[in-house]
Amino acid sequence: MPVISSLTSSLRFEFASILSFLPFAPRFFLFEILVRKNVDAKGGEEEDLVTETDRGVLLTKEEQKEVGEIAEELQKYCVNAPVKCPLIFGEWDVVYCSNPTSPGGGYRSAIGRLVFKTNEMIQVIEAPDTVRNKVSFSAFGFLDGEVSLKGKLIALDESWIQVIFEAPELKVGGLEFQYGGQSEVKLQITYVDKKVRLGKGSRGSLFVFQRR
Template structure:
């Protein structure tokens, strides 16, 4: 998935290969309680998503990627229940920006977590503003170790995170 713009540049057969690898790893290491596993905590780079717009919304759509070159996508998980997502980008290679979300996570069962995010915060050059409304997502933790975390969103998107 390296050099694939976090999965956006991969062809269908490559997405299928990633899905097969994820299926194999899925049964190996499921934490009994996502919030109780210290492995889930930390700063994680979003390395891959099977749906390019799942992390970052319209900033990661085909049109968004044309104008906004993604520089970093990071998810931070801190005890006891904090999640922060950020997408850093460059507008046409000229103006730096960042969209960030702060949220609270809740373990739904041994595999699924629900994250309720505050409205997004946008920083574009000197301009800063909060906009939009709060959002909620559900993600299954499929695998986690010291370096890699795999997840699946409630709509089927597969995520690969790499510890920073």
């Protein structure tokens, strides 16, 4: 497990200090703690809360709680009607999920991670209503592949969306085929800006997306 130095006592104090003078604290302070690497006084990199954690898999319950607390604070700064905000469009890296199997399904389960090493997990939202998810992986350490889904975005209200996906497409080596059937998900956009987007699934899973 990588060392999550942002969870040392010094960062805990910094986080507490930021919360003490919200809402006057700039939002980028919270963003930097959540998804940006910083340089410490000795010139070395301090890990933030979510990167280098296999999208949250390597975090403890205590560490996940801290991510959730920061996400709740950022929600206070969310634009009105985020579903209508053009900032949602673009290419996003999935850098954290409180439920490891929510993005990627069985490929991200405890057993799946023994076989499949996730290389990239990307979501692309294209105007006006197209969503493309892609998970690239290495199987058994030498066989590269990817799973991709294309879906239609439907706005349910000012913050909730529904995406209806076509059958997944699997590429492994020179093989390419579709399997399964349609699927759908519901997601609430709880925060978005030029660099980060937060979402909450219908079952309460927290997602952190970072713009590519």
